[in-house]
Amino acid sequence: MRLPWLQILAQAARKAARKQGCAVVSCSALKQSYRDLLISETGRARVVLLHGTRAAILKRMAVRENHYLPTSLLDSQLETLEMPNPQEKKVFAVNADSASEKVFELVQKTLKNTLAPPRQYP
Template identity: 45%
Template sequence: MNTPHVVVVMGVAGTGKTTIGPLLAARYGVPYAEADDFHPPANIAKMSAGTPLTDDDRWPWLDAIGDWAHGRGGLGGVVSCSALKRSYRDRLRSAAPGVVFVHLTGDRALVEDRMSHRQGHFMPTALLDSQFATLQPLGPDETGVAVDVTGSPEEITERALAALGALPEPAP
């Protein structure tokens, strides 16, 4: 992948989206956006209270991320977004058809351990099971790559860059 695309760094909470996203953006020389910044206060309050969001809670959030991605069309950008369900990714693709996904993957024990060491994040570890239950990995017809989250942030970023570089360029 050599042309400017919008890369959506996806995965369950605790996989490192907000760590890897900025590293990818820096390597590509494009802006980074944190999906959590697109949540309305009501969503943050629900998650802080340990209540999983419903699809109805997520649609306006996904639309705001899709609007950002659409505005970056042809310029490139990186945004972190859990994008756990195919329908969520379809919604992002409908707003910004050229988005490419990097699915950060890891086993539950590793992700839980990382979540337990985070400071100042509103997503409690108690919601991790609901995240894994909701997760629908990328389908073979979705443009994107799966990247294991073991190792350092730099190692994960290098794996993501290599996997993205191996993707075929989309037709104009």
């Protein structure tokens, strides 16, 4: 069910990157197979996987406006999550428990440093 949607998303990212020089997409690529598909379909994509504690994620979800995912689905999302493994060379995990500004800073550093090996950021 997700496969066609992920393929469309990857195609849109590839098209935008060709036109603009780069592209950023956001989705819940919780499984390695989803991330692998996005990377292979786009070619040079890197994935930043935001993760955090249940409490921190729940707190952020509770204050979002017009968000389609109800907080009642958080536990199933966390159960589905496959954290990146060392073989996922283009996947960077960033802890999102910090303030939004700090998370944004970590993501920017991750994406700017193209020579950095994939790793977990605090």
